Amino acid sequence: MKKEVFLGIIVFIAVVLNCNNGRADEFTKKDLKKWHKEFMTVVKEGERLFHSALGKNKVSCDMCHPNAANTHPETYPKFQKQIGKVVALRDMINWCIQNPLEGEPLKLDDPKMIALEAYITYERRGKPLSPGRH
Amino acid sequence: MKKKISRRSFVKKGLGAMALASLPLGLVEISWGKNNPQNFTFAYISDSHLTHIKGTEFVRNFDKGLKKAVMECNFMSPRPDFVVYGGDLAQLGKREELEHGLEIMSALRHPVKWVIGEHDFYLDLGKFWEDKISKTTYSFDHKGVHFVVLNSILTYDSWMKKWKTPQERMSNMARLDNPNGSPFMVGERQIKWLKKDLANVSKDTPIVVMSHSPLYKIFKPWNFWTDDAEKVQAVLSPFKKVTVLHGHVHQILYNQIGNITFEAMMSTAWPWPYPVSYTQKPNQVPKLTVFMNRADPFHERDATGWSILNLENGRVTNHYKLWENKDRVLRYDEKLGAPVDTLYQDPAKRIPPQEHY
Ligand SMILES: [Fe+2]
């Protein structure tokens, strides 16, 4: 028993040391550039999805929401009167895919969903958060 | 109806008496002119964006919008003198879409005046439209009012040459927020034609111009914009009563620039947001406009509709027929010299859904 705990601690320390090549607060301008690039790649993919037919009827998100306008990502989660409860932006994205776009909902952790959220929120950058607002 | 007639004749009498009291007779004659316009009604349907899926399949939602407008026009009483179709009948300019649109529109019991939109044009450059539907630039007179139809969705040659196929050109113009888009314009040829067309029209004849894009500048990134708008406005500026009616923006929008009143038509398919709700770029949305209610996506026909227009003494009264909302009415206010919403113009009267952000 004792041995196992000891071994566990050793393994834990090893893992932590291994991951921690640098300290969490040590990142360079190069890192920032890289992460931003990663993010913008996902935004670009989101923009592409937002402008393509995600359902069965050739309708795309941008047809009602040019530049993702009128999606109000800064107001979620909020009470959505038609659904009858507080929901997240991704629930509304799926509602739109299922209804105007006549398609199948995305899994909530689908990379496509993340990309759509990235694009929608990026187009709204700079707006203060106002959760619950209508 | 009877009530209306008596009110109108009262207004006419009242104005006539006022004019006589304050103006020398010669001027009175000029202001009423010999083309003394009669009052009449016409209807305006626009931006149906019928979308072909495959075979005989079309997007059901958009079909429903146009069919509903056509049906309601047919039930109008008194009958409108004619119906205007404001452009964007098709989504990608396809023959299937335009033919489908013609079929739905053929149920109308009224003559139709057609205005071309960019979604009808950029696949075949207006060939099908001009062969089977209508001319794109023309004018006509109706009960003392001079109507002008312009093709305002032309653009620069350099942009036209950018694309490898007509489909590529069409889909790039169809995307509203396309950073590779190109601004609309009327072009020198039509402006020349317009000057000539208006040369023999007396300055007191009411003019109604119908174009697809607004003939003023609101928001370039979405082509709520006509690049040579000022040149067209300059040609219209000597006339006393000028109204420009346009589609394209899919929303309630109105403005007054000098002597020209501008009013937008609703789409039967879907609403566009106001440019004020895209915060990354500046806009010139007219301060005069009281916004439509923010659309509720759960109601398919919300923030869509069509218009009944009454021509009264050469000015337009615009009844927006909104399917999921209370109708809105714009009337030209002679004192203000601008169109106003008859219910909501006063900021204190506005309701929360009219706030767009
Ligand atoms: Fe349109």
Ligand SMILES: [Fe+2]
């Ligand atoms: Fe348009």
